[in-house]
Amino acid sequence: MIKLYKYLSLTILAAFLVTGCNEDPNPGLDDLISPSTTPPSISTIEPSSGGLAGITVLTINGSNFSSDQSKNAVFFNGVKGEVLSATSTQLKVRPPNVISDSVQVKASVFKVEDFSNIVFYKLAPAAVEIFEFDPANSGTPYGITVDANENVYTSVAKQTGAGIYKVDPQGTLSLWAPKGAESFFSSLTMGPSDVIYATRRVRAIFQVSEGIASSTYVTYTASIGGAASDSDFDQNLNLWVGANGNILSITPAKVIQAFPFDGNINAIKIFNGAIYAIAASNNQQILWKVPIISADNIGTPEVYFNFTSEVDSVIKLNDISIAADGDIYIGTDAKEDPIYVIHPDKSFEQLYPGIIKSTVNSLCWGTGNYLYMTRNLSNDFTQTIIRIDMEKPGAPYFGR
Known part of the structure; x- marks a missing residue:
């Protein structure tokens, strides 16, 4: 009897072990x-x-x-x-x-x-350097503009040979016009017949033609307006100027009209019959919209977007460019992701996060999908010009 019990116990144990092996609680990768x-x-x-x-x-x-x-x-x-x-x-x-x-x-x-x-x-790459500027040799670029053939023009400061330089689409740098009295121009605007109009934060607009040093286009007194910072053409080829405390219009006949403005303007662009201006107003960085009625009349300026209250209270706005779809691109002094997009519904975002890693000096949209940016000097980067593929065209430009 004892042997029988022992035999049954071994049989039950064996059956249990066989059943347990058939149920793998940890299945393999297969x-x-x-x-x-x-x-x-x-x-x-x-x-x-x-x-x-x-x-x-x-x-x-x-x-x-x-x-x-x-x-x-x-x-x-x-x-x-x-x-x-x-x-x-x-x-x-x-x-x-x-x-x-x-x-x-x-x-x-x-x-x-x-x-x-x-x-x-x-x-x-979304962003590339169009020419490797070297401060010790090729100089330092500042204001930029683009012609109808996608040549990029920049005001280059250097000890010898300064002036307006051209970078063609193949990346070749050449002197386009020698310097005049200026050290450099902070803003360039391409005008009719490939004449460039320039500002350097004085009460004057300068004119530059190929092979000829800059000359004064117009000057004005303090009673008319403050120092000029930027300019843009409307469809009638009136030149609009953003200045300290004023917006100016200059007709092709050089008739100047000044309009008081609440702020010091850094940059302007013309779009859909209005001036879009970025300015420091009452210690705030603001994007303004100003309707154009005629060369001698403008509508009431309105705050289009208050960057200081909506985005950041420290960042400074340096330049502006506009896409054909109405998106507004603002170049700032942020050290990383410095370009902000303000959409027509007033929502905003940073352009291409993680791609652009230096502050913006100047912006200019070319004839197609490229936005050009003068990158400021920083500890890690030289001052140079970056071409950004926007995958869409810029707004109509009347000067070229």
């Missing part, structure tokens, strides 16, 4: 993969011509993606992008800051063993 599931496939990536690294939201078309956004991953030369939305046939992805003409793009889906096919795609 159990997380569904071998029968078809891997994802990429057919096309839009825009087909390429995108901006870290910026452009790409549309990846294909099949066998997960409609659950979190279960998809897309890699660019092995670096994961940010999946923003997903269906079974399309992914919206922001790529990482990987720059190459032939980035390897592949996708994966959670619990699917194989990656997709590889598609090669071009990711370009």
Whole structure:
């Protein structure tokens, strides 16, 4: 009887051990993969011509993606992008800051063993230096403007050979006009017949033509207005000037009209029949809108956006540029992400976070999708000109 009990006990123990081995509480990696599931496939990536690294939201078309956004991953030369939305046939992805003409793009889906096919795609830098300015040799650039052929002009300060320099689209630097009495111009505005109009914070506007040193275009007294900081043309080729405590209009016949203004203006732009001016007003940094009625009449200035109260109480506004869709770009003295976008609904955001890492001196939109920026000197950067791909055109410009 004792032997029988002993035999039964061993039989029960063996059965228990066999049953326990059939239930693995810690499944291996193979159990997380569904071998029968078809891997994802990429057919096309839009825009087909390429995108901006870290910026452009790409549309990846294909099949066998997960409609659950979190279960998809897309890699660019092995670096994961940010999946923003997903269906079974399309992914919206922001790529990482990987720059190459032939980035390897592949996708994966959670619990699917194989990656997709590889598609090669071009990711370009969002911001590039158009010429490597060296203070000891090529000088230091300040005010900038752009002509109808996308040549960039800048007022360059240096010990010998200062003047207005041209950087062509291929990146070649050449002297366009020798300097006059100025050390440099803080603002340049391209005018009709490729004549440049310049300011340097005195009560005068200067005129520069190719091969000729700058000369005085108009001057005015303190009774008319304060020192001029910036200018822009309207559709009638009246030159509007932002000054300390005034807005000035100058007709093609050089008739000057002054309008009192509550603030010291740093920069102005003309858009849709109005002057947009950034100014220091009552210790606040404000973007103003001033309707233009005629060369000798303007509407009541209105606060379009109070940067000090809405964004930051310390940052200073240095320059302004406007897109065709009405977005307003303000260059500031912020040391990182210095350009802010003010949308028509008055919402705002920083332009291309993490891409631009120095304060703004000047801004100027070219003939297409490029916004040019004079980057200020800092501990880590020389003062130079940066070309920013905005992926959209600027507002109409009447001077060129």
